[in-house]
Amino acid sequence: MTTLRARQMPVLRGVEPCASCGARISSVCAAIDEKDLERLAVLAAPMQVPAGRSFITEGDPAEHFFTVTAGTAKLFKLLPDGRRQITGFASIGTFLGLAVSSSYAFSAEAVEDTQVCRFSRPRLRQFIDDFPAMERRLLDVASNELVAAQEQMLLLGRKTARERVASFLLARESCAVCGIPTSPEARIRLPMARTDIADYLGLTVETISRTMTRLRSEGLIDMLSPTEIVLRNRAALEGLAAGMS
Amino acid sequence: MTTLRARQMPVLRGVEPCASCGARISSVCAAIDEKDLERLAVLAAPMQVPAGRSFITEGDPAEHFFTVTAGTAKLFKLLPDGRRQITGFASIGTFLGLAVSSSYAFSAEAVEDTQVCRFSRPRLRQFIDDFPAMERRLLDVASNELVAAQEQMLLLGRKTARERVASFLLARESCAVCGIPTSPEARIRLPMARTDIADYLGLTVETISRTMTRLRSEGLIDMLSPTEIVLRNRAALEGLAAGMS
DNA sequence: CGTGCTTTTGAAAATCATCAAGTATAGTGG
DNA sequence: CCACTATACTTGATGATTTTCAAAAGCACG
Numbered sequence: 001m002t003t004l005r006a007r008q009m010p011v012l013r014g015v016e017p018c019a020s021c022g023a024r025i026s027s028v029c030a031a032i033d034e035k036d037l038e039r040l041a042v043l044a045a046p047m048q049v050p051a052g053r054s055f056i057t058e059g060d061p062a063e064h065f066f067t068v069t070a071g072t073a074k075l076f077k078l079l080p081d082g083r084r085q086i087t088g089f090a091s092i093g094t095f096l097g098l099a100v101s102s103s104y105a106f107s108a109e110a111v112e113d114t115q116v117c118r119f120s121r122p123r124l125r126q127f128i129d130d131f132p133a134m135e136r137r138l139l140d141v142a143s144n145e146l147v148a149a150q151e152q153m154l155l156l157g158r159k160t161a162r163e164r165v166a167s168f169l170l171a172r173e174s175c176a177v178c179g180i181p182t183s184p185e186a187r188i189r190l191p192m193a194r195t196d197i198a199d200y201l202g203l204t205v206e207t208i209s210r211t212m213t214r215l216r217s218e219g220l221i222d223m224l225s226p227t228e229i230v231l232r233n234r235a236a237l238e239g240l241a242a243g244m245s
Numbered sequence: 246m247t248t249l250r251a252r253q254m255p256v257l258r259g260v261e262p263c264a265s266c267g268a269r270i271s272s273v274c275a276a277i278d279e280k281d282l283e284r285l286a287v288l289a290a291p292m293q294v295p296a297g298r299s300f301i302t303e304g305d306p307a308e309h310f311f312t313v314t315a316g317t318a319k320l321f322k323l324l325p326d327g328r329r330q331i332t333g334f335a336s337i338g339t340f341l342g343l344a345v346s347s348s349y350a351f352s353a354e355a356v357e358d359t360q361v362c363r364f365s366r367p368r369l370r371q372f373i374d375d376f377p378a379m380e381r382r383l384l385d386v387a388s389n390e391l392v393a394a395q396e397q398m399l400l401l402g403r404k405t406a407r408e409r410v411a412s413f414l415l416a417r418e419s420c421a422v423c424g425i426p427t428s429p430e431a432r433i434r435l436p437m438a439r440t441d442i443a444d445y446l447g448l449t450v451e452t453i454s455r456t457m458t459r460l461r462s463e464g465l466i467d468m469l470s471p472t473e474i475v476l477r478n479r480a481a482l483e484g485l486a487a488g489m490s
Numbered sequence: 491c492g493t494g495c496t497t498t499t500g501a502a503a504a505t506c507a508t509c510a511a512g513t514a515t516a517g518t519g520g
Numbered sequence: 521c522c523a524c525t526a527t528a529c530t531t532g533a534t535g536a537t538t539t540t541c542a543a544a545a546g547c548a549c550g
Contacts (some may be wrong), residue, residue: 098388150320451506451530
């Protein structure tokens, strides 16, 4: 399989310079000063990824880094028989492609219409060498992801279905960049399908559906639509998520 | 809970300088030149951790980094009711404590008698700032761990008990630093207890035991003792581990 | 207003967990 | 050195959570 060909994925060079990038504050690019931003901008290739399209394929030669600047993507690994594990969702500010190996360790596909910035791996590497602040920022990013990964291992290895779903909803809520600031009664948007949630939580679609239905019937959440959730009883959900059921 | 007090954990300053450290090749310290090693050595506090003793406690203020120089430690997270997820085993060369947060995200406990090098967090941070090669190495380490974590998520979320155990044994085998170089019929040493394996694979002790017994009865492995395994049919195990059962 | 896909709901089945007990192993002290 | 205790590992029977299989209900889109 191939990664992003120009024909498939229009590169809008110059259309969205780093200086005006909405992802700048939260992303690794925040490490770069206003004045040096121009140097970064020439390396960045902004591109649109329509919902459902894959832009990183596990095993392909890792020629690029990516930064998500809008939308949501899912990162996943597959087993030969099709079983899938989503290892994370990438939204605005997420940096993708950290890997020492020469090939990607996971695939990435847009969950909804998404914008990413593509960087040539060797060129960005060179840029990083010139800006140690960037390297440091990358280490912070990687460290944070490592912590999140460990938390997810705890979820996958030891939490019940109920606890997993509660954890997921709370994580979505506090994911500030995903939407509106956290407030009681705030709506949580779930741009990903139930299947994706299932593959992220190590469960099946049916279990996700049943569990959410039950949480609703117990008054812990509201479902305005399959993709719009309201947390009605935050304390109870937090208890669940922490494993104090 | 407290982390490492001097009384509990003798600090053997100077006993094992970095220059002669067996972990040097594989660890982050490899990034440092012979000539600068002295500067690193003064920061390092080598210490013994007897089997069963904990030396990092989740939630405690993260005041130190650690490098494992001998033995094996388990890293884990706990749920309030005692459920445990081991997120990894640390052996010679493993760097511990990467986290942006001010408190540890996991606990660490020696599986067998273990030696670690302890570094004051702020001091090592300063050292790293002076040696960009070290920062780069840390990023590589973090990236590799991230890839491993994703692989483990796939295992925990989507693999069967058999597949998990097969994956584990193969991972132990190819863990070059853990023992003798890989060769057919080579013995795999499992210094950790069955409970630890269970908590690492998201299963129970009984399932681990049953699964290994079955692998043995099928001729895929040999068990010289509970802690000494021989892979008899590597191809079959690899098929299992890859999910092609 | 179909058509196709996602989500939900139901019933049966299966993997793995739990409970329980027996066996082996290691460490301790007489 | 050997019995004794504690711990770890193994094995068996039972049970439960979750999966699988199946189908209906909701929605979006042409």
